[in-house]
Amino acid sequence: MRSSQYLEISMQRRDLIKLAASAALAQSLPRSLQATSRADNLFALGVASGSPLHDGVVLWTRLIDPQGRQFEQKPLAVAWEVADDEGFRRIVQKGSAPALPELGHAAHVELRGLQPDRWYFYRFQCGNSRSVTGRTRTFPLPGSAASKLRLSYASCQRWEHGYYAAWRHMQDEQLDAVCFVGDYIYEYTRSKKDIRSHDVGKPVDLPSYRDRYAVYKSDADLQGMHAQCPWLLTWDDHEVINDYAGLQAPGLPADFPAQRAAAYQVYYEHMPLRASVLTQGPTGMRAGAEMRLYDRVSFGDLADFHILDTRQYRTLQACSVDDKGGGNGVKRDACSALRDPQRSMLGFEQEAWLAAGLKAARQRPPKWTLIVQETRFGPMRSYNKKGETSVSNDTWDGYPGTRTRLVQALIDTRAPNPVLLGGDVHSNWVGHVKADYEQPDSANVGIELTGTSISSNNNSPANIPRHVEENPHFIFGDGYRRGYGVVELRPGRLTATLRVVSDVTQPDSGIETLASFEQEAGRALLQRTR
Structure with a gap:
């Protein structure tokens, strides 16, 4: 442009x-x-x-x-x-x-x-x-006594892949807040495997993005949950286009910066966000097109939320096909760009903002530190028969330097009881944040709860048990079921419950508990209770 x-x-x-x-x-x-x-x-x-x-x-x-x-x-x-x-x-x-x-x-x-x-x-x-x-x-006054916070984390609600029974059941959870961590809409057109279809075209501008949101917002179960309690929001890629990074996208669609600006505006139009998010960006390529989503808010003395944006400021994915960007699996040892310290998933400005916020919390430490972001945090390494390690370049594995710096910030600031919430991967993952992921016996710094999708398919759920075995910082994984997670925080304890619908292809689907976990405050150790 x-x-x-x-x-x-x-x-x-x-x-x-x-x-x-x-x-x-x-x-x-x-x-x-x-x-x-x-x-x-x-x-x-x-x-x-x-x-x-x-x-x-x-x-x-x-x-x-x-x-x-x-x-x-x-x-x-x-x-x-x-x-x-x-x-x-x-x-x-x-x-x-x-x-x-x-x-x-x-x-x-x-x-x-x-x-x-x-x-x-x-x-x-x-x-x-x-x-x-x-x-x-409203939330309790920062620093004031708060005895309980009950919230859900959810993501990935592709319309065509199923119904929103999960949102209907979530209305019975008596929540204080919903953390939605990305992929509110999907930009794809129809496919032969659709459970339900829409008749709107692929979004590229203001009218077409508005049409796509109107389809999603028309769902009664989603509307019902929006009307239940306040939402804390961040996005991932499908609100614009799959696997985009900053102002670049796979194949660089014509006039992509203008398309991204339209998508950002329509996101604001459909979300309960403050007008201040429509801020002017820094100089350069992002000038005039930034939407400042990363933010923090306190829930009394019980919890601090640090809400991140891992999509808008990231460096282009490393070792992508023909270096055009986009997500794909790469051999870790063969991709030297993964080790480049100048690459960031958050952008260095947001990294500094997060570290400063964690440090400032020392003045009024919360009992729990919630980091709300878009995707699975811990490494997900897959090994072939030759012993070679493959990782996804579009997740935190594609930006190991940023992950290391974030973990170090948690250690340096002594952030109390860190909990990372994520989504994106259409599967449930529960695990520990390690001081050094290269050393499985290193100390636990916090915990990670990555949620399954509301409706979006997982294409390879049968591989997850092997991935859990190969990546011992995770203690649980499942990709067969759709749903959401519920976290209840009290001053001395966290409980996490994975709730899944029986059949995402049925609008009247029932719901059940897939697994439950518990953590005692002061100990970064999850115990399965169900």
Whole structure:
């Protein structure tokens, strides 16, 4: 792309940031703002909340015409209410927000001034159309006493591969928060093995990405879980295109930076995120196209969340086919680029941000340190008959220097009870974070919980028992079942439960517990309890 095109994107980005920020903070609107008197269900994509703080949260919805007609390219006024009770007899805040055509008629409300550690109810109205009621909460004040945190981790919900029964069952888990760690949508077209299909084309621009999200958001079970509690969000690759790295993608599709910018904007349009994520990027190739997702938030004195972005700032994958990028297996000893210290999965700016945050936590140490990121953390080495070691260059194995630096930061800062949450690989993995993965007997630094997919297939589940045996830092692995994980934190103990649906091809599938684990605070050692 020519430099003039980068400048154009940058200018558009600045305008977008201003629009999003003013819309999210709006409390009252001028009468000249267009409204609608139609009684259609304009809230067919549901409601959601996220980005929770001790005194606020982001509320989200997006207006859509259920008849398939296009709204006029004018803003629509969306009224909102927040109450202490589900019947909205005790309203604590209310106002109006603009649903702007430049943002796909999405509405973001950035609430502040709420009470810490409280549950609230919220709803939207536009003309005669009213949304369902959503439920959300604030987190306890940082440093204040907190006795329990119950959360889920989930990822990878490819529409075509199955139904979202997992989301329906998750609504019964009584969660404080959901950590979604990537692949909210998939960009693929149809295949012959689809369980259910959609009729929208491959996304490449704003309208087509909006269409793809509308398909996913139309699912009642997913909507139901969004309305249950706040979400903490990060992404992986399929929100844009498979295996992209920074501003490069396999085969370098024409005008990929513009496509990525469109995908990032539409991600914001459909997620309960603060407008501040639409930040200006650093100078250079990413100028005007960064979306700052990495963040941290505290849950009282019980836990610190460090939410990472392993996709946007990474170096191109090492030893990819024809050096065009993309994920593939590589022989570890034959790929010298893997050992290049200048390569990073997080980008050195984000690495420094994480290390500084872990160090700063010493002033007010949490009881648990949660690192929320996209994929399996520990090495996954596969050995052929010659004893050669193969690894995936698109996972942490493709960026061993970054992994070593992160582990060292955990050691240097004495981060209390580190727990790494991940997804991406469509299988459940439970294991220990090692001080030195080259030495199996080295000390445990923390634990790792990598979750299976909500619906996306695993193509080689039969190989997982062998991989667990070859990689002893893992104590459990399974790729046959779809579902999610539930983590409950108390001051002295962590419990992790792997919940899996019986049959992802059936919308009314049941659910069961695949395995459960427990960790005592102060000991980086998982014990299986079921």
